[in-house]
Amino acid sequence: MNSDATTTLHMWMRAHEDDLIDFLRRIVNMDTSTANRPGVEALAALMATELAGLGFAVERPAGVRPEQDWLDAAFMGAEAGKGIAPGVVGRLAGGTGRGKLLLIAHLDTAFPPGSPAENPFRIDNERAYGTAVADMKGGVAGILFACRALLATGAERPAQITVLFDTDEQAGSIWSRPLIEAEARAADWGLDTEPGRAGGQVVGQRAGIAIGELVVEGVEAHLGTGYKDGRSAIEALCRKVIALHRLHDPDRGVLLNVGEFAGGTRRNLYAGRAVARLDARVTDAPAWERLRAEIAAIAAADDVPGTRCTLKLWQHRPPMPWTPQTDRLAALVNEAAAALGTEIPTIATLGASDANLIAGQGTPTLCGLGPVGGAIMTRGEYIELPTLAERATLVAALAHKLSRSEGTTA
Amino acid sequence: MTDPAASAIRNYLESQRPAMLKFVEELVNIESYATQPGGTNAVGDRLCRELETIGYTTERTRGNTLPPDRKWLEEFMLPGFDRSLLGDQRIARWRGNGHGRALVLGDLDTAFVPGKGFPFSIDGERALGPGIADMKGGLTVALFALKALHATGLNNLAEVTCVFSTDEQGGSLDARDPIERAAAHSDWVFCVECAREGGNIMGSRAQIGVARLEVFGRDAHAGSAYAKGVSAIEAMARKVTAIHALTDPAREIYLCVGQISGGWRRSVIAGHCLCTIDIRTPGPEAWAEVEAALHRIADKVELPGSRSTFQIASHRPGVPWTEKTDRLIGIAHEAGDELGVKFGVLRSPAAGSSAFVGPLGLPCLDGMGPLGGDLMTTQEHIIIPSLVERAALLAATLHKLGAGAWEARP
Known part of the structure; x- marks a missing residue:
């Protein structure tokens, strides 16, 4: 039955692929450099509106000043002391399945202010290019469309889905950390839609x-x-x-x-x-x-x-270690991948992301669930365009499978 | 103080005490870093005008262009500055019918970069100001010593040449040639750097050079791509400790890596690191030894895949302590005894404008300027009474040389 639900979700996603690409184009062209607070705020406001439109209860929690001033300076440089745009937290209750799922993506980019004007969204030969298209506007769009697919298809989903969009991941998430950790403690599982590895893998372990x-x-x-x-x-x-x-x-x-x-x-x-x-x-x-x-x-x-x-x-x-629960999450990814007619291995990497903060609270977590991409943080940053819909389906399918799973809750 | 010449000199200079203080104040109030040609030219004008009134002919001159292999020194010494824009080097010369040829050296530029100065002030016996010890006090001593010889009718020399340079802080790259030309027709050299502690003068000066060492590694992300990286910072750190280990105070060999800079991001293995080195040796043999050792350190490949470029030049050859030095010290001590001015003589591990006269075989007494201290700080000062004492010492020594004291000594 799981594979049927995955197929249904994927059919919905393929039918809405143009909308997904259009949405991605729109948000890639928004300038959300961490240092460009008004730009990040504009995207946060947009995502809040989108989630509210799906029936999420939305909050806009402010960042928390890090206890060590030097961290702010170390990550924010000249922008230190100015704080960050409030993040977006949306909660969708009423799922008929088990558990609480946390979906996370960051709205800010590692590029300097003004980058989208010079490096806008464009498609060339099965790849989409543009500022932060992989890291991680593709994952932001993926979460939104995964939620849409779950709601539109009526697939069974976790009792509660919390979507968290933070605004300072590229600056170490030092202002968002308390928020992310609180949501992580309240969740049974965390899924982070950072870009998939260039070989298509998702990430089960991070340094x-x-x-x-x-x-x-x-x-x-x-x-x-x-x-x-x-x-x-x-x-x-x-x-x-x-x-x-x-x-x-x-x-x-x-x-x-x-x-x-x-x-x-x-x-x-x-x-x-x-x-x-x-x-x-x-x-x-x-x-x-x-x-x-x-x-x-x-x-x-x-x-x-x-x-x-x-x-x-x-x-x-903190480290995101590989645990027995990582094996179970990887098995669910394999199931969904099989239904999509592909293979998606789960691997360990030496990079880090917000997934570390979730795992640091003992919550089983997977990362790299966004579209497959490369040349990250360069002008040539890209995603493999077919994986945009595929990974959005994967997120929805994992939400569905987790809501029906036994023994994967923390 | 029974010697009539010494008494006459001293009496004249005592009468000039207020004029000397006023003159040094005037010079201090002209901001004259090496890259401020308006300032160094104005100080030069002021000195030359005074010397012309007592019969000196003055000229403006410039040094040679550097050979291609030493051209890098220009940017190294005064970064971002075009040497052709320096203030002019000044020559002031008096010719008489007496005996012997003296060269007096002084610098018109100070260590205070534009805007970093502070106002002239008097605090008890001390006069404070930017560059007052290094060496506007010395310029005042030189001028009034020469004025004293004329006012008293005691100038018994054949020739007195003054070279006032404008780029001592920039390594004297331009002043070197005018100084060497003047030294070629001189017998004895006096330089009016401020006196060392206790009024000591300097009988020798170190050979000084500079070097620029650049290490190239390979940059790579310090997570997933760590193994691809080659850290220029690591290779440089090993070279720096080896360079410092060449310091040998017992042999008067000193090396210092004064500036270092490498890498641009914590999370990226540094592909580049640069340092500057200051080198001091007692003479050319030790210099050659140190230069060879530095080449070995630079050429060593600490990490496979790293490489380096190395440039080294000695811009100040230094002044050795010779028998002639002892003779000149003996004459100056005789003059000091007659004036009641006590001083010792040191070997100096530093060097300035006088450094170029050593290879020409001339003896040089440096540090003939006033007593002072706290150079290059906001407390830079001279001891006011020493203006008169040191001018008297210089004038009386010159008079003794003109009277044949050099030939009379064994």
């Missing part, structure tokens, strides 16, 4: 990501006349960078990169200050606990006496 900043204060002094007094912050930080990169060990599930390094003001002065910024990824929570202690020890090491290091370190994306 946890932390960001860090090391600032070393040395003693600025002239090389010629101040040799005895000078303490080079650059030297001290170089030693720490070498030690930090030694922690990189993919075999034990740790990736660490110092991606930014800057120090000194003049070539003939011992540098009084140097700054390094790092990105650290782990595959599970114990690895993070170990890594955090190791990074702290390196920061505290007295490499160059007379210098002082301060460390800021924050895991903004």
Whole structure:
């Protein structure tokens, strides 16, 4: 019977594929750079209206200022302190099936303001191109049309479906995190429509990501006349960078990169200050606990006496580990894929998304359920156009299957 | 103080104490960073006008263009500035019927970039101002020392040449040639940098050079594509610690990576890292040794797939301490004893405009300017009474040389 429902949902979706593409065109051409708050607000308002039109009860919760000011600066740069456009939460009760399902997508893009004008939606040879068409306007449209399909076909669905559109994922979701985590705790399952991998896979496991900043204060002094007094912050930080990169060990599930390094003001002065910024990824929570202690020890090491290091370190994306429930969700994806006449494997990746925040609350979660895409965050970003409807069907089919499933609830 | 010449010089300069303070204030109030040709030209005009009234002929001149392999130094020393726009180098020359040829060196530019200055002020024995120690106080000492010789009728030399340079802060790339030309027909050199602590002067100056090291890796996302990346920051960190390890204070070899910058995003493995290096050695043998070691460090491939480019040049050859230096120090000490001005003589690990006279075999006493301190800060100051003392010391030393003291010493 499941495969029949999937087929029915897919037939509806194919019949409405032009509407889906038109909707995608419309929202790709809206400028929703994280920094362009009015642009993000316009899309949020549109999505709120669309959900309300389907009978969702809609709220617009404000973002929550992160406790650490430095995080805001680290992710928002010049826009720090200005907050974010309120997100969109829509709740649809009255489903006759089991459980509560959370569907999530982000409305903001990683592109600078003004990008859609230069890189608008266009179709060429079975691919759709345009600003953030994959990451993740395609997934935003997919959630809306999955809900439409469920309602239009009368397919059995979970007792409650919550749709959450957040507005700062590309900036670490640091203002949306409390909201996402609260909805995750209230849900039995989470589905995130980030783009499918270029090979068509969905994502069952993601790395946890932390960001860090090391600032070393040395003693600025002239090389010629101040040799005895000078303490080079650059030297001290170089030693720490070498030690930090030694922690990189993919075999034990740790990736660490110092991606930014800057120090000194003049070539003939011992540098009084140097700054390094790092990105650290782990595959599970114990690895993070170990890594955090190791990074702290390196920061505290007295490499160059007379210098002082301060460390800021924050895991903004907890790991999304592969669990037995991931196997069950992957099995449902396989069932739906078979009904659609395709194969959709579930894999692990080292990237991260809002799905990490959902999984971090212990809620079974899949990600990468949006259309299959590539060249993410470049001008050539694209989706494979046939997968737009296919993945929207997949989301609806998973909602349906979960509402009938046994033992997959948390 | 029984020597009549010394007494006459001292008496004259005592009478000029208010004029000297007024003159230094006037110079300090002309903002004159190297890239402010209006400022350096105005300071040069002011000095030359004064010298012309006591019979000096003055000229404006410019240095040679750099050979292609050293051209990079121009952008390195004064980034974004076209050397052809510098203020003119000034030569002031007096010829008489006496004995011996003296060269006096001073700088018209200061370390204070436009807008970073502060007003001239007097605080007890101290006069404060941007560039007052480095080296508008020294220019005042030089001018009034020469004026003293004329006012007292004690100028017994054959020739006195002054070179006032406009790009000492920019490595003297332009002033080098005028200084070398003037040194070629001089016997002794005096430079009016401010005195070191306790009034000490400098009998030798280090050889100084600069280098620019650029490392190229391969950028890649620090998650899924980590293995494809090659971190230029990591390779550079290893090079920096190796470079600093070349420092050997016992041999007066000093190296400092003063500025470093690499990468652009935490989550991207850095494809590029750049640093600047300042190098000081006691002379050409040590320089050659350090240069070879730096080439080895630059050429080393720490990470497969990384490569580097390296440029190095010594822009100040330095002044060695020779027997001639001892002779000149002896004469200056004699003059100091007669005036009651005490000072020691140091080997200096820094260098300035006087650095070019070493290879010509000339002895040089540097640091003949007033006592002062807190250079390049908002507390930069001179000790007011030392204006008169140091002008007297310079004038009396010149007079002794004209009187045959050089030849009289073993």
